[in-house]
Amino acid sequence: MGYHLNFALIWRHFDKLWSGLILSLELAVVSIGIGCVIGLALAVAYVSGNRLVRGLIAAYVEVIRNVPLLLLVYLVFYGLPTVVDIAYSNTTSFVVTLSAYAGAYLVEVFRSGLDAVPRGLIDAGRSIGLTPGQRLLYVRLPTMLRIALPALSNTFVSLFKDTSVASVIAVPELTYGAQWINFNTFRIMEVYLVVTGLYLVTGYAILIGLRLLERRYAIGR
């Protein structure tokens, strides 16, 4: 093998990777935040709604979960502007897509968490005179969050990895930075080794952080 690893060019352009990693994290945090709001709202609507509401939410979840993220990204970035008269940047477009995508996965996590809240707890809430709204706010949601925590951590890390797809619409996140260096320096092996390392370290740092939270708060089903 006549290829010699040379990381000098990677370090020279490391700012591209670093700013890319920061943007990847920002995309993930914002989309997960919005996705959690969507997910929580729809999960509560699902467990307390009628058949029509349930059907609509199930349709949203199934459609998003069964279509490749890449296709959704193209659909929102290239497809939507042809019918909706709003101009948005590629970054905004990706955040919209990933939020909707995250929402669909998080509805499922929150919904199965709500299902797993023991019946006895809710009955206990009723017996001390809590209204249905108070039971939801003080009994079901806090318990659900603690039950859903392990599944939440996995979904969050998976969504962080999904930010790599933003590179296809030229959002300058980590994978885009990797490709830029790949095409401009041809230090291919080196750049993908470094980027793989960055994804691994960041992903596992997030996971370990969340696992520590779980150890403190998570309760078994």
Add this chain to the structure above:
Amino acid sequence: MLGQIAYAFPFLLPGLWTTLEVSAITVAISTIVGALLGVGLVYGPAPLRWVVRAFSDIVRGIPILVLLFFVYYGLPITGLNLQPFAAAVLGLIVFKVAQVIENVRGAIGSIPRGQTDAAKAIGLPFPERLAYVIAPQALRRFLPPWLNGVTDAVKGSALISLLGVGDLMFGIQKVVGRTYEPLALYGFGAFLYFVINYALSLASRALERRFSYIRE
């Protein structure tokens, strides 16, 4: 809009076929390799366990897109010159093997310890213990998540269009480039992927129900 779709559909068929072909090859090979490595992870000697664990954790820790670029752009440097199709399939297989390993580990782990003890007590050696006691029970726990994971292979395969493989996604891109009807075509593409994956999800759920009588 319907006219656009009717016009585009014949152009999408070869890509649709490629998507199905790539997914099928990926799933077939990764199931065999993943099952072997998964059994190695549970029963193998310590060094093998460490290697499989490291492999699985690393692969599951990086985005599929990065994995595909790594294989596609990186491998030629090592002297292994793969066609886009082969590189794409190899990348997807690596991703999927890690998933199957975890499916197998989970399935075997869910079989109560007493089953192994009972098999030992009646004098079954390891291969027979695995073949007649553990595997038949673990298979029922393995199949539903495995089948559900096939949708990940189909969805992940959309990314290989970025390596220039003529799959369904690539076909859609080509027609969009010609007709400039992005909404109709991406919508129709989403529908095609949905039909494939939803069928798989439904089958997975049916299997799960079918096997749900098994309790510990």
